[in-house]
Amino acid sequence: MEGSWFHRKRFSFYLLLGFLLQGRGVTFTINCSGFGQHGADPTALNSVFNRKPFRPVTNISVPTRVNISFTMSAILDVNEQLHLLSSFLWLEMVWDNPFISWNPEECEGITKMSMAAKNLWLPDIFIVELMDVDKTPKGLTAYVSNEGRIRYKKPMKVDSICNLDIFYFPFDQQNCTLTFSSFLYTVDSMLLDMEKEVWEITDASRNILQTHGEWELLGLSKATAKLSRGGNLYDQIVFYVAIRRRPSLYVINLLVPSGFLVAIDALSFYLPVKSGNRVPFKITLLLGYNVFLLMMSDFLPTSGTPLIGVYFALCLSLMVGSLLETIFITHLLHVANTQPPPLPRWLHSLLLHCNSPGRCCPTVPQKENKGLGLTPTHLPGVKEPEVSAGQMPGPGEAELTGGSEWTRAQREHEAQKQHSVELWLQFSHAMDAMLFRLYLLFMASSIITVICLWNT
Template sequence: MSTTGRGSTFTINCSGFDHYGVDPSILNPVFERKAFRPVTDISVPTRVNISFTMSAILDVDEQLQLLSSFLWLEMVWDNPFISWNPAECKGIVKFSIAARNLWLPDIFIVESIDVDKTPKDLILYVSNEGRIKFNKPMKVSSVCNLDIFYFPFDQQNCTLTFRSFLYTVEYMVFGMEKEVWEITDVSREIVQAYGEWELLSMKKATPKMSVGTNLYDQIAFYVTIRRRPSLYIINLLVPSSFLVAIDALSFYLPAESENRAPFKITLLLGYNVFLLVMNDLLPTNGTPLISVYFAVCLSLMVISLLETVFITYLLHLATTQPPPMPRWLQALLLHYIRPRRCCPTVPQRENKDMGPAPTHLPDLKEPAELVGTVSGPREVGSNGCPESTGSQREREAQKQYLVELWVQFTLMMDTLLFRLYLLLLISSVITVIVLWNT
């Protein structure tokens, strides 16, 4: 075995090799030069081939804009001072050496904000041609521009840039030990085995970094990761959708029922409790689309409650003190219910204030049920005149007809507002789904 340096040659007997190991003393001349870059010509840059495996995505902190990952960094370079003939040295083609005994390239990740906590007592492999392979485990906390608007269906693009801290392009250049697709496939298989995130793709670029008059070589890897949304779909979207669906179905409770408003209030309180309990699952930085979705659902439930209050007020007004109905509203109402009405009730005299004769309206309770039992006209008036009895009957019939019109108007308003509510709900859901799919 021989080690050569510029201006000096060291000849070492292969008797230091045997099947039980290598005599450390035969490499002392190389160990003594570990402080210097291993080249025979100082004008020739050292080429360091880089590869890594992303074995885990530990955390994505949206508030601090950090990506925490675990990498196995592999660096390969040549040391021209080390070489031997395996045929003369017991057939040994490579052996391991403590990394502290040889020169190591000072490669770091530009985006990393944490101190390198790599263990110091690492091992590297040396081949008979002087090729050195060094595997280095790294826990990296790197700055990443995170966009959480599409949470939990978001994809993040982060960059890992490898560069030398001291050596410019005159002294160190970078290459690839493996192709990017190989790095991606191996990393994807490992990362997909567990965790919240999955690795989608990697791309490579080799931009030069200029710092003042110095130019540094570097390799940038653009990593695309995607969140697994199943946890958030089950715990956030499904319960929220169920509550909103139940709120929409509550419109089928009778409008005159006293249970609709309390039921909607209970749903609204339950939805607020749900948001408070699940708040820890939402990102704390920015405004994701899912928060907008929850706000829209909460607003729809409030609108639904206000609609119920309005309909209840109209029914109460119609069945207690119904005001005179404008002629245009009465004509519009009769126009829409005319195709469904049956034969007219007992004919009445034409009245300018009341308009057409009262009709029997379908799907409407009898006025006696809404207003209460109306006292029947007495056989004889207080003055004993039959005309007085007829006038009393006519007034009661007119009031009953007015109640029917107002109740029918209230029910039509309830149906109209329910359809508007459904239209607003469906359009909101479709909008959110389209935005998530983009």
């Protein structure tokens, strides 16, 4: 019993060795006596089907050359959070099987036939960046020519990892890679090549691309590389897929409304501060902008810091700054209308400097004899009551003189107070105009800078 078991093991080993070494240097020709108008006789290919587990070579030291080509028929999605590119490919692989050969003249003129791929040896080509289980449908067929060339096509939904750069969102371009390699056969057993040129693959993909949504295909390029793993070298072909986002959806839904809100905020400076409507209007506008950002958050990438996020933060900062400026001017007006302190001399000089003709600040309309720092008693044509030397006012005259002096002092106090109010009002209007111009300058420079960055 033990001897018979040993002989069976030896027989299996020699049978396997025979399949590997059978026909070294000999051409195998299929007997197609069973071919006819209904196709080929299945039994005629049994010798080929029996060699399915082994790489089809007559010399085991000669590597099998597999030509790879694919067509990208759809760009399904780009997940910015997981950095995944979802696409649909038609992968095509072509290789030679020296054990398949027949004479078309003897086989009813048949030069090509299809057969179930499960009956043939298939190269173990996979995509390195693949992040999901290969969901290739079962029961596919392959075309076999009379010279032993096998052409195998299979559809693939590929979820591949892609290092996305979302800084320029929504005007971004991405460059993803699809690396085809073998996980079993080294360069001594399998070499990868291309059956078509890269430009042919690009043109074919553009012609049959069925999705015209958010992404468009710019082009393809390739590079060949060798992967070293565990002391072994594996052949690879790397395809670079360049895609670009169509930004029209985000421009209409994000950038244009945000620009309108900022423009309305800038125009709100023309509302008079004294009316008390500017602050409530700006607060309402600021709340509306925050609601807009909350509603549009689903359109923005959830990872990284895109430039559009900086743009929104900049617009929000401009609106908050304009609100603070309005609050500051309102406070100045409140101080001017209640009990204004004396305007500092340096501030008074600066105000006179700005209100002089040809200066940057606008000239605030002034009343007659106002804003010059002169009290009514120092105005030309106004003389103080004179007392003649040697004349002493009598009791009645002293009483009248004291009353007139009190009245004059009261008038001077009122005039000085009114003069201080006018100075503070002029200062408030000058500050409002200056801060408004600074606001416009900062807004224009910031938005132009962001647009220039997007254009790069």
